[in-house]
Amino acid sequence: MLELVNLGIKSIFIENMVFAYFLGMCSYLAVSKKVDTAMGLGLAVTFVLTITVPVNWLLQEYVLREGALSWLLGAQAAEIDLTFLQAIMFIAVIASMVQLVEMIIEKVSPALYGSLGIFLPLIAVNCAILGSSMFMVQREMGLGESAVYGFSSGIGWLLAIIAIAAIRERLKYSDVPDAMKGLGITMVITGLMGMAFMSFMGIAL
């Protein structure tokens, strides 16, 4: 249990998706002009991450891994290695999961759909989602770990995008050099935030 909590804290603060791995930067930069929309996108990303990482774990464990198909085909399948299909399978799962989530939310809660609607399709090509699944495979996590990892890296991403959106709302009133406006100053601020997040590295878990 304690390990799962540690993993959660680690992936929110120490190995933050944005500040340590630069994942999901595109939407992080594009949708961080207002706190409300940033919040909406962040929640949607967290939601999709929490579902897709464990689902991709199941896929990896029971279909793609070397010899994974032996539960289905018996001993002769021990040599089948479908790892080269990993990227395609994962992105297919993510794209269809996003589609599914979109339909469910539309049915269950039209209000939430109204506020998230436009962001949902964007999530399919958010590299934080595919990246988390890839890291999950690379670090050989278990099912429980991957669920915690998916959720907490989503929270980490949410934290980052809300923080930068709040700063950018304030930035409107400051006098930034013309060529530095927008992307340039956001990059430098993200760097400064990353420096602050680096201090979490001192926490030994």
Place this chain on the structure above:
Amino acid sequence: MAETVETAEVKKAAEPLFSKRRKKIVTDPLNDDNPITIQVLGICSALAVTTQLEPTFVMAIAVTVVIVFSNLIISLMRNLIPGRIRIIVQLAVIATLVSLVDQVLKAYFFDVSKMLSVFVSLIITNCIVMGRLEAFAMGNKPYDSVLDGLGSGFGYAWIILAVAFFRELFGSGSIFGFKVFEAIGLPDFPLNGLMVSPVGAFMVLGLIIWVQRAYTGYVEK
């Protein structure tokens, strides 16, 4: 045989192979319409792989190859793809190409492939590729799309190579693994550890964007 030659000649007469417009397709993304600094696409991988020049170089080639070929394939299929499912079709094409590139890297450049780790697979979600498919390949002829892919690929390449150059030079004191400061007789040149960490990447890219936008005169609202 004779027929194909003839049609090729007719096309040439309509527009030369390297007409002004086509040159513009290639050169525009290099500066005035740069995918990273102006269109704000593909930042993730631009930052993650740039601690050293060697993996960055490989990454730049890989991304260019994927953009060019996915542009070509989607452009060839553009009249066959139903509008509603185009995103999935595009993702499938990109994912296939990326898997191919990944396998080639694993087979012939294993060390670099280890260094790039998950970031090769993440070319799939690199917004530049999707962006070019949506914005260009879906509505243009194959040859133009290939040129557009080349232009965007090179535009992406020079920015990430510039970032990697500064990060490797000031972070590890070398260029392509060659120890520069020792070679010019400054073995005690202080190296900046921040350059190797993510913070350095954000800072260097932010400053490069500043310089590049000041040069092209682009101002964001």
